[in-house]
Amino acid sequence: MVSVFKPQIEQLAAYKPPLDGRDPARYTLLDFNERTIPVGDHIKQALVDFIHSDRLQMYPAYGDITQQLADYCQVQEPQVMITNGSDHGIELIIRAVGGVGDDAIIPGPTFAIYGQVATVEGMSIVAPDYRKGEGYPVQQVLAAITDRTKIIVAASPNNPCGTAISNEQIAQLAKAAPNAGILVDECYFEYTRTSATALLAQFDNIFITRTFSKTWGLPSLRFGYVLSTANNITRLLAMRGPYDINQLAVVAAKAALEKPEYVDDYIAEVMGQSKPKLEAFLTEHDIEFWPTTANYILTFPPQPEALKQALQAAGILVRPRVDSEGRQGLRITFGTLPQTERLMAAMAEFFAR
Structure with missing residues (x-):
């Protein structure tokens, strides 16, 4: 069949982020680097x-x-x-x-x-x-x-x-x-x-x-x-x-x-409290992670897929990502302090198995 499309488009796959089933009433959404609480x-x-x-x-x-x-x-x-x-x-x-x-x-x-x-x-x-x-x-x-x-x-x-x-x-x-x-x-x-x-x-x-x-x-x-x-x-x-x-x-x-205060307050909590707390937790548990200046962190825990599934079962979504060598890791969005504490508790339970 003759195609009307450019050759490079014929070879291109659609970008399909894993959006299905992301229900904020069911999950803490730490997978898409979004703001993790509603707007003002x-x-x-x-x-x-x-x-x-x-x-x-x-x-x-x-x-x-x-x-x-x-x-x-x-x-x-x-x-x-x-x-x-x-x-x-x-x-x-x-x-x-x-x-x-x-x-x-x-x-x-x-x-x-x-x-x-x-x-x-x-x-x-x-x-x-x-x-x-x-x-x-x-x-x-x-x-x-x-x-x-x-x-x-x-x-x-x-x-x-x-x-x-x-x-x-x-x-x-x-x-x-x-x-x-x-x-x-x-x-x-x-x-x-x-x-x-x-x-x-x-x-x-x-x-x-x-x-x-x-x-x-x-x-x-x-x-x-x-x-x-x-x-x-x-x-x-x-x-x-x-x-x-x-x-x-x-x-x-x-x-x-x-009224940007709702953003300023959120940033102060996420970057000033949640980020250092999760980084300290990862260090304490010898989990490798990349230094980050953003509201997310790329981590390389043992059994990343099993951890992702365990977190999902606990009501927390994170995102699988790979580094330049193809090594599987998990990208985790920093949420509010209570959300971060729930995340750490779920991770600690998984590591204790």
């Missing part, structure tokens, strides 16, 4: 109010959301573009700069969407390895840069290992590959509070993607944004559809930005 009532009320305003039959109008985001990020409003989740921004950036015959440097293991989009565009993927304790593989990436390089991914921190990249290293990449886009994925920014925004004034090839799916607790509504130079944003807006972002997503994001 002010966000829910904003959504209810909009629904009752009888504007669902209208096309979305986004108002001053880009100015709100610019104020939050301390950049200029023309440097901001809203997107349908950060995946949308990642897709637009890669599509804008790369094509058949070009290279994408994507250190791995990492988030699948980078490679998926690059493959669809017919790019060749160069994949330096993340190694435990070695940080972002900047020297491997620099050595891989050629005149065919059109995109370099610098996830900060990287999923699944939680490894960050410094602004100094990002600047190195931007200088070494001036004709390539440097994609800095900051979807966990609120946990790290480190950003490449200061570099936007120095380099016109840096693109930053962020999301409201993680700390802000709005993944079901799909809201994200891109930060770059004003000229780059103008080019990306020419590719983005005028109505690509759901109006309810904007309503929720605006409400969230107006």
Whole structure:
């Protein structure tokens, strides 16, 4: 049968995260790096109010959301573009700069969407390895840069290992590959509070993607944004559809930005209490883990699959992941302190068998 699809799409499998059966009434969800408790009532009320305003039959109008985001990020409003989740921004950036015959440097293991989009565009993927304790593989990436390089991914921190990249290293990449886009994925920014925004004034090839799916607790509504130079944003807006972002997503994001305390309190508990407590537990039980700057940790316990099943039986979901050598591990999201204590109790029971 003759196919109308590009050859690379014929070979590409759909990305299918294990979403079935994830019931928050039944499980503590420590598997998708989400906020592990509901959002504030002010966000829910904003959504209810909009629904009752009888504007669902209208096309979305986004108002001053880009100015709100610019104020939050301390950049200029023309440097901001809203997107349908950060995946949308990642897709637009890669599509804008790369094509058949070009290279994408994507250190791995990492988030699948980078490679998926690059493959669809017919790019060749160069994949330096993340190694435990070695940080972002900047020297491997620099050595891989050629005149065919059109995109370099610098996830900060990287999923699944939680490894960050410094602004100094990002600047190195931007200088070494001036004709390539440097994609800095900051979807966990609120946990790290480190950003490449200061570099936007120095380099016109840096693109930053962020999301409201993680700390802000709005993944079901799909809201994200891109930060770059004003000229780059103008080019990306020419590719983005005028109505690509759901109006309810904007309503929720605006409400969230107006009262961010619910995020600050959650971060303080997750990163200030749960993270060190779980890390100490893992150390005490001689369980290897990667140093992390994010709200999740990549661990390598004995019998990872059996532990995953035992945790699921105890009402806790975690995510199987592998390192660059294919070694099986478990990625665990840091939750609230009570959630972390339940997790540790369930793990201790398993290890005592």
